[in-house]
Each structure stands twice: as C-alpha cells, then as structure tokens.
Amino acid sequence: GQQVMQIPQYQHVQEGEDFTTYCNSSTTLSNIQWYKQRPGGHPVFLIQLVKSGEVKKQKRLTFQFGEAKKNSSLHITATQTTDVGTYFCAGHDSNYQLIWGAGTKLIIKP
Amino acid sequence: GAGVSQSPSNKVTEKGKDVELRCDPISGHTALYWYRQRLGQGLEFLIYFQGNSAPDKSGLPSDRFSAERTGESVSTLTIQRTQQEDSAVYLCASSASGTGYNEQFFGPGTRLTVL
Numbered sequence: 001g002q003q004v005m006q007i008p009q010y011q012h013v014q015e016g017e018d019f020t021t022y023c024n025s026s027t028t029l030s031n032i033q034w035y036k037q038r039p040g041g042h043p044v045f046l047i048q049l050v051k052s053g054e055v056k057k058q059k060r061l062t063f064q065f066g067e068a069k070k071n072s073s074l075h076i077t078a079t080q081t082t083d084v085g086t087y088f089c090a091g092h093d094s095n096y097q098l099i100w101g102a103g104t105k106l107i108i109k110p
Numbered sequence: 111g112a113g114v115s116q117s118p119s120n121k122v123t124e125k126g127k128d129v130e131l132r133c134d135p136i137s138g139h140t141a142l143y144w145y146r147q148r149l150g151q152g153l154e155f156l157i158y159f160q161g162n163s164a165p166d167k168s169g170l171p172s173d174r175f176s177a178e179r180t181g182e183s184v185s186t187l188t189i190q191r192t193q194q195e196d197s198a199v200y201l202c203a204s205s206a207s208g209t210g211y212n213e214q215f216f217g218p219g220t221r222l223t224v225l
Contacts, residue, residue, distance in 0.1 A: 030211060031211045033211075033213060035214075041218075042201055042216040042217065042218055042219055043153070043201075043203075043214075043216050044216070045213040045214065045215070048211065048213065050211065088152070088153065092211050096208060096209050096210060096211070097158070097166065098143075098214065100152060100153050100155070101152070102151075102152040103152045103153075105150075
C-alpha cells in the first residue's frame with residue numbers, strides 16, 4: 001500500500017540552529033498536510049500544500065511540496081524552545097484517506 | 111462543542127477486562143477517525159467513519175477491537191479482553207468530510223493502561 005516515509009526519526013539541535021524534516025511518498029500525493037504534536041499533547045494541524053512545487057511560510061517555518069508531488073519538507077529557521085515536539089506529515093491518497101508519516105521528534109538543547 | 115472531546119482522559123484496567131472509549135467530534139463533522147499511539151511512536155490508524163458507516167476498518171488490530179458511531183456524532187471504541195500490549199493513547203479526530211482534503215482535528219486522547 002501507499003506509504004509516506006519521514007526522516008529523520010529524531011533530531012537534536014542547539015537552540016538557534018535550523019531544523020528540517022523530510023517526507024517521501026511511494027506514489028503521487030494529492031496534497032500534503034503538516035501537524036505538530038507537543039510533548040504530552042495531541043497533533044495540531046499546521047498547514048496544507050496542494051500545488052506542485054508549492055512553498056508556504058509561517059513565520060520561521062517554511063513548507064515545500066515537491067514538483068512531482070511525492071516529497072515535502074518542513075524547515076524551521078533559528079529554532080526556539082517552543083518548537084519542541086514531533087512533526088508529522090500526511091498526504092491524502094486517491095480514496096481521500098490520510099496516510100501519515102512516522103514523525104520527526106525535534107529536541108532542542110538550551 | 112468547540113473541539114473534539116474524549117472520555118475518559120485516563121483509564122487503568124486489569125488484563126482481560128473490557129473497556130469503552132468515547133469520542134465526541136466537532137458538531138457537523140461527518141468524518142471521524144480513531145488512532146492508537148504507543149509511547150514515543152507515530153499514529154497507528156484504527157478505523158474511519160463517514161457518517162455512521164465505517165468504510166475502512168483495515169486498521170483494527172484484532173477482533174477484540176470494535177467501534178461504532180451513532181447519530182453521525184458520538185463514537186465508541188471498545189476493546190474486549192484487554193491485553194498489556196493494548197496500553198497506549200487512543201486518539202480520536204474529526205474532519206468536515208471524509209471525501210476531501212480536509213484537516214483533521216484531534217481530541218486530547220484517552221491514555222489506556224492495562225495492568
């Protein structure tokens with residue numbers, strides 16, 4: 001079945017360093033969504049990308065959707081302690097089912 | 111309600127007992143999802159409802175797990191004869207529709223501990 005691979009599983013950064021997580025799908029995705037789960041919390045929707053090659057920014061966060069709609073990335077510039085958590089990507093398949101990546105846990109060293 | 115609610119927030123049970131977990135989705139949301147999240151792990155899809163019907167039950171781990179939804183609203187996830195490996199956080203999410211690219215809104219989860 002369709003899979004979304006997400007790497008890395010964990011990333012440790014010093015506060016102020018940048019962070020990037022990558023998602024790759026075995027097949028073309030209809031869209032890509034990104035969610036953030038704070039420690040002890042539940043996933044919260046961040047953004048959705050639909051168009052090939054789309055780039056969206058939210059303050060220090062930059063989201064990209066690949067030209068082939070098979071990969072996506074989330075880049076955080078100058079991480080802060082409030083960025084701590086697990087970031088999940090997810091994409092809809094042709095049956096509108098959301099296929100989730102395994103998540104990347106961001107750990108920040110103060 | 112304003113968001114997705116789940117009850118109980120915590121449940122401790124003994125191995126072999128049955129448990130029932132409840133989810134109240136956002137009013138008007140026709141799609142409802144159940145996930146399981148083991149400690150430090152990702153989201154494991156269990157079941158999806160569109161209205162009151164479940165077109166996708168592929169994620170239910172065994173026949174001990176069942177779920178129903180009534181009135182296109184409340185859903186219950188039942189685990190019979192609980193086992194220690196059932197210990198996890200069970201998350202419920204709803205979306206406006208299951209036939210579109212809608213975001214999912216999650217509840218706070220039920221933390222299940224099987225002793």
